[in-house]
Amino acid sequence: MRNVLHFKRLDEASGDTVELTFEGEPVTARAGETVAAALLAAGHISGRQTPVSGSPRGPYCMMGACFDCLVEIDGEANRQGCMTQVRDGMVVRRMTGARDVDRGSAA
Amino acid sequence: MADSAYAVIGGGLVGMAIAWGLANRGKQVTVFDEGDRGFRASRGNFGLVWVQSKGLNMPDYSRWSRLSAQLWPKLSEELGNVSGTDLELSQPGGIHLFLDEDEAEKAVADMEKLRAALGGDYPFEYLGHNAVKRIIPEIGPEVVGALHSPMDGHVNPLYLLRALHTGVRDAGAKVLHGPRVERITHTKDGFRIHREDGVWSADNVVLCAGLGNARLAPMIGLDAPVVPNRGQVIITERVRPFLNVPTAHVRQVGEGAVQIGDSKEAAGFDDSTSKNVIAKIAHRATRYFPLLENVRVVRTWGALRVMSPDGHPIYDKSQTCPGASLVTCHSGVTLAAAHAKVLAGWICGEDAPDYMEVFGAQRFALQKAG
Amino acid sequence: MSERFDVAIIGAGPAGLAAAGVLGQAGCSVTLLDEQAEPGGQIYRGIGSASGPRKSVLGADYAAGASLLPSLAHDSVTHIAGATVWEVTPERDIYYSQAGKASGLKAEHVLVATGATERPMPFPGWTLPGVMTAGAGQILLKTAGMLPPSPCVLAGSGPLLFLIAAQYLAAGFKIDAIVETTPRGNLAKALPHLPGALLNNKYLRKGLAMLASLRKAGIPHYKASTSLVAEGDGQVEALKFTSGGKPHRLACASLLIHNGVVPNVQISRSLNLDHAWDSLQHCWHPVTDASGATSLAGFRVAGDGGGIAGAEAAAHGGRLAALAILEDLGKITGGERQARSSDDSAALKWHGRARPFLDALYAPAREFLEPADSTIVCRCEEVTAGKIREFVDLGCLGPNQAKSFGRAGMGPCQGRYCGLTVSSVIAAKLGKEMDEVGYYRIRPPLKPITLRELASMDLDDDADERPAA
Ligand SMILES: Cc1cc2nc3c(=O)[nH]c(=O)nc-3n(C[C@H](O)[C@H](O)[C@H](O)COP(=O)(O)OP(=O)(O)OC[C@H]3O[C@@H](n4cnc5c(N)ncnc54)[C@H](O)[C@@H]3O)c2cc1C
Ligand SMILES: Cc1cc2nc3c(=O)[nH]c(=O)nc-3n(C[C@H](O)[C@H](O)[C@H](O)COP(=O)(O)OP(=O)(O)OC[C@H]3O[C@@H](n4cnc5c(N)ncnc54)[C@H](O)[C@@H]3O)c2cc1C
Ligand code: FES
Numbered sequence: 001m002r003n004v005l006h007f008k009r010l011d012e013a014s015g016d017t018v019e020l021t022f023e024g025e026p027v028t029a030r031a032g033e034t035v036a037a038a039l040l041a042a043g044h045i046s047g048r049q050t051p052v053s054g055s056p057r058g059p060y061c062m063m064g065a066c067f068d069c070l071v072e073i074d075g076e077a078n079r080q081g082c083m084t085q086v087r088d089g090m091v092v093r094r095m096t097g098a099r100d101v102d103r104g105s106a107a
Numbered sequence: 108m109a110d111s112a113y114a115v116i117g118g119g120l121v122g123m124a125i126a127w128g129l130a131n132r133g134k135q136v137t138v139f140d141e142g143d144r145g146f147r148a149s150r151g152n153f154g155l156v157w158v159q160s161k162g163l164n165m166p167d168y169s170r171w172s173r174l175s176a177q178l179w180p181k182l183s184e185e186l187g188n189v190s191g192t193d194l195e196l197s198q199p200g201g202i203h204l205f206l207d208e209d210e211a212e213k214a215v216a217d218m219e220k221l222r223a224a225l226g227g228d229y230p231f232e233y234l235g236h237n238a239v240k241r242i243i244p245e246i247g248p249e250v251v252g253a254l255h256s257p258m259d260g261h262v263n264p265l266y267l268l269r270a271l272h273t274g275v276r277d278a279g280a281k282v283l284h285g286p287r288v289e290r291i292t293h294t295k296d297g298f299r300i301h302r303e304d305g306v307w308s309a310d311n312v313v314l315c316a317g318l319g320n321a322r323l324a325p326m327i328g329l330d331a332p333v334v335p336n337r338g339q340v341i342i343t344e345r346v347r348p349f350l351n352v353p354t355a356h357v358r359q360v361g362e363g364a365v366q367i368g369d370s371k372e373a374a375g376f377d378d379s380t381s382k383n384v385i386a387k388i389a390h391r392a393t394r395y396f397p398l399l400e401n402v403r404v405v406r407t408w409g410a411l412r413v414m415s416p417d418g419h420p421i422y423d424k425s426q427t428c429p430g431a432s433l434v435t436c437h438s439g440v441t442l443a444a445a446h447a448k449v450l451a452g453w454i455c456g457e458d459a460p461d462y463m464e465v466f467g468a469q470r471f472a473l474q475k476a477g
Numbered sequence: 478m479s480e481r482f483d484v485a486i487i488g489a490g491p492a493g494l495a496a497a498g499v500l501g502q503a504g505c506s507v508t509l510l511d512e513q514a515e516p517g518g519q520i521y522r523g524i525g526s527a528s529g530p531r532k533s534v535l536g537a538d539y540a541a542g543a544s545l546l547p548s549l550a551h552d553s554v555t556h557i558a559g560a561t562v563w564e565v566t567p568e569r570d571i572y573y574s575q576a577g578k579a580s581g582l583k584a585e586h587v588l589v590a591t592g593a594t595e596r597p598m599p600f601p602g603w604t605l606p607g608v609m610t611a612g613a614g615q616i617l618l619k620t621a622g623m624l625p626p627s628p629c630v631l632a633g634s635g636p637l638l639f640l641i642a643a644q645y646l647a648a649g650f651k652i653d654a655i656v657e658t659t660p661r662g663n664l665a666k667a668l669p670h671l672p673g674a675l676l677n678n679k680y681l682r683k684g685l686a687m688l689a690s691l692r693k694a695g696i697p698h699y700k701a702s703t704s705l706v707a708e709g710d711g712q713v714e715a716l717k718f719t720s721g722g723k724p725h726r727l728a729c730a731s732l733l734i735h736n737g738v739v740p741n742v743q744i745s746r747s748l749n750l751d752h753a754w755d756s757l758q759h760c761w762h763p764v765t766d767a768s769g770a771t772s773l774a775g776f777r778v779a780g781d782g783g784g785i786a787g788a789e790a791a792a793h794g795g796r797l798a799a800l801a802i803l804e805d806l807g808k809i810t811g812g813e814r815q816a817r818s819s820d821d822s823a824a825l826k827w828h829g830r831a832r833p834f835l836d837a838l839y840a841p842a843r844e845f846l847e848p849a850d851s852t853i854v855c856r857c858e859e860v861t862a863g864k865i866r867e868f869v870d871l872g873c874l875g876p877n878q879a880k881s882f883g884r885a886g887m888g889p890c891q892g893r894y895c896g897l898t899v900s901s902v903i904a905a906k907l908g909k910e911m912d913e914v915g916y917y918r919i920r921p922p923l924k925p926i927t928l929r930e931l932a933s934m935d936l937d938d939d940a941d942e943r944p945a946a
Contacts, residue, residue: 005626005731007617007624007625008624008626008650009622010531010534010618010624011528014528032514032526032620033620034620037617045712046711046712051345051362055859056712057606058609059609060608060610060856063519063594063613064513064561065594065890066856067857067889067890068604068856070889078344083512083513083561085514098345098363099344099347100346101346101347101365101398101402102398102401103401142874142875143873143914144915144918150878150881265881265882268881269882272872273871276871284872284874285874341928341931344889362884367928380920382934383935385931386931386933386934387935389935392928393932399928400927400932403889403925403928404925404926405887405889405891406887406891407920408920
């Protein structure tokens with residue numbers, strides 16, 4: 001589900017860019033920003049469906065408190081997108097319901 | 108006329124199972140319970156309906172646990188109907204994993220002794236690593252083997268407590284939450300229950316106050332030498348189903364979270380957690396199931412078991428204050444069905460298994476003397 | 478086994494940074510832990526890296542935060558960024574995780590400076606994607622220079638709501654409406670506090686200037702709005718509400734909501750410190766003295782985590798706590814502490830003057846304290862207000878029994894966004910005070926960590942000591 005309504009960048013020109021993917025689609029982000037911010041700027045307002053009812057959720061607090069920004073990052077399930085800074089080549093995926101037990105860390 | 112025929116003191120799993128059993132027998136029941144922060148083992152336990160290894164030194168306790176496990180499907184169905192809640196009862200057999208050969212050998216020897224004492228009627232088997240792996244492919248290489256018993260299972264203990272609260276009300280009993288019962292007095296026309304906010308009368312009293320029993324029992328001619336024994340538990344985020352049999356220390360609950368237990372510690376009335384113990388429990392779980400390493404822990408907690416000197420239940424009737432009885436035990440989840448279906452009847456004079464008297468508190472005096 | 482410090486400060490906002498400055502200057506060994514990648518806390522998010530234009534959009538108050546950063550330059554101050562503290566024990570052992578690795582340290586003194594979170598604002602539809610807190614909108618502006626998609630509606634109450642609207646305006650972005658939920662009766666209740674507030678009218682002047690700029694820009698402002706409902710299929714599409722006796726429906730692609738801020742009490746609650754209910758600010762705060770000392774020796778709280786007073790007050794509070802710690806450590810005498818505290822004490826008092834008026838004026842609306850039955854109150858476990866009321870009917874006298882009956886507060890946020898609501902729904906239904914009803918028992922970890930991280934804390938190799946079956 002791709003949203004056409006993007007968050008817009010104020011200082012569009014400045015900053016180094018970083019390339020990542022979300023559900024296989026390329027996303028261009030700014031170095032230093034968080035995964036949640038990058039996804040919002042790319043129009044991905046929801047990054048997960050809850051394990052309770054399957055309803056869609058997206059970042060709510062952006063300060064690490066609500067856990068509604070959870071996504072899978074580089075194979076690691078349920079990472080807080082708003083607390084994780086983007087890195088070049090990052091592979092980000094949607095969380096659909098409960099995680100698999102063996103979606104492990106890439107480390 | 109007294110305010111109620113039966114006053115049940117304590118609204119944990121024990122008190123509510125007894126109250127439900129009494130109310131379903133047409134008795135007029137009032138339950139007295141504390142408020143939000145009382146010590147409540149019923150809120151912090153591991154949810155096993157477990158028979159294996161129970162009663163190694165008291166075969167009648169093993170019989171009693173097994174009887175309860177057999178009565179559980181009926182309890183679950185009835186409570187499910189009144190409360191509209193699925194208690195998530197599942198009794199596919201239970202597994203006790205071992206990481207250490209010696210420990211496994213000793214456990215098997217104990218179980219064989221118990222089987223002999225029970226005349227051979229005690230189903231279990233020891234499985235080596237490969238046999239365990241066929242049942243639970245996710246075990247780690249360090250698992251040496253496991254005890255498997257078809258008698259075991261698990262349930263959602265929180266939904267059990269909630270369903271009992273619904274069921275008890277539905278059966279017409281009253282539940283009075285509030286300040287703790289301070290005193291119980293016995294007069295020629297029955298009992299008086301004293302709380303900060305009032306006094307109630309009752310023809311009979313059943314003490315089911317968990318750790319509170321120790322203080323209340325002597326007031327009505329009973330003895331409840333129970334002490335707190337702390338258990339620490341870990342719960343993780345929800346994961347997709349991966350473990351469909353309960354093990355003694357790791358189980359997957361209905362919502363998908365993985366519950367990991369537990370410790371046994373004498374820590375007085377301190378129900379907090381301690382880092383060393385929690386870390387050890389976590390470490391052990393990753394040795395059982397290495398793939399749990401990346402799963403996130405959402406919460407840890409400590410809860411206090413209600414422990415008698417030999418770990419077995421105490422069921423007793425007062426000699427000096429007729430109409431007063433005591434029900435307390437360590438495995439109140441497992442025994443909930445026996446409590447509701449059999450013990451509540453014993454309290455009001457129905458027939459019960461002939462071994463009931465072994466659970467009396469006088470055994471502690473005898474043990475001391477011997 | 479673990480590293481030892483004179484002082485551990487949790488939180489690198491104005492309170493924590495100011496304290497680190499005082500302690501570092503005195504040569505104390507200080508570790509400053511914060512889960513954010515950069516120092517600054519909530520108000521000064523991204524202060525070290527924000528561009529010139531971004532700073533000018535955010536205003537002078539924001540830019541002033543840069544003056545706190547030199548605190549980190551002292552040799553004896555270690556700033557551990559990206560460190561999420563997940564357990565603090567009464568023995569002052571602190572456990573944290575950084576990049577997926579758990580570590581522990583021990584400190585003689587602990588200063589909890591973990592700030593505030595936004596008060597829960599439950600109403601139908603508040604869980605839809607595209608509905609965010611106003612603070613989240615502001616964080617996106619501060620750290621990523623981002624503006625929300627239009628049409629954008631701001632809804633709720635409190636100074637921060639207007640601040641973010643004004644900051645957007647300065648960025649050349651005009652939001653489409655402000656739907657203010659401040660109840661009509663609040664002004665009358667606030668007026669008795671006005672004379673006090675006039676003794677420090679800085680906040681009032683700023684507020685009035687902000688409101689004037691929003692009015693001048695022609696942003697529609699709906700007052701005393703009630704019955705909020707966010708609608709949308711998979712994401713927010715509109716906000717419905719009633720204002721001026723009429724129903725309204727505003728289409729929106731983003732909905733930023735705000736209902737004031739409340740102390741983040743996760744650490745102080747997990748330590749079972751004494752807390753008091755503040756009926757004016759509608760929140761709990763740990764009970765402290767003027768130097769932030771709590772009911773447990775060795776623990777102090779400073780900044781908004783001890784009670785909402787704002788960023789400048791937080792810095793003063795941080796310094797006062799640091800001076801008291803210096804005295805406890807024997808680095809300064811009581812007399813020296815008093816002399817050095819007087820400016821900060823006076824300033825703190827001055828900042829406090831405007832508070833009662835603002836708190837009364839922006840007291841949250843009932844609709845969000847006691848939401849309708851069908852409204853989700855626990856976002857994580859999707860438990861509704863109606864369920865909580867059912868549990869009260871089943872005998873629950875407080876949030877802990879309600880939690881065990883229905884899972885509210887059992888999710889990964891650990892009750893951060895439902896705790897206040899669940900307690901207030903129960904209190905209202907029972908006709909009791911919040912103090913009688915109480916709050917969730919907070920247990921470690923304060924934030925989820927992997928089982929591997931927890932297991933890595935099993936430092937003792939003695940296999941015989943494994944827990945019993
Ligand atoms: C960590 C842990 C794991 C466990 N795992 C299992 C398991 O897997 N399977 C199993 O079968 N069992 C297990 N148990 C044991 C089980 O939880 C208990 O046996 C059971 O909950 C005991 O119930 P209770 O009602 O006797 O006690 P409690 O739950 O402690 O309840 C006592 C009640 O009495 C009330 N009370 C006390 N004093 C007074 C007073 N003066 N006036 C009024 N009310 C009073 C209290 O408020 C409370 O509500 C476990 C226990 C722990 C701690
Ligand atoms: C989202 C938001 C936006 C705000 N914007 C403004 C504003 O623009 N203007 C204004 O005047 N006020 C604002 N406030 C109010 C703000 O609380 C105070 O102004 C000020 O930031 C308080 O300073 P502090 O030092 O007490 O806490 P904070 O600045 O909040 O700093 C607390 C720090 O503690 C860290 N922390 C918390 N828990 C942990 C943990 N477990 N482990 C590690 N680190 C942790 C956080 O990451 C944070 O950096 C805002 C509040 C919020 C919640
Ligand atoms: S958006 Fe709330 S935790 Fe990330």
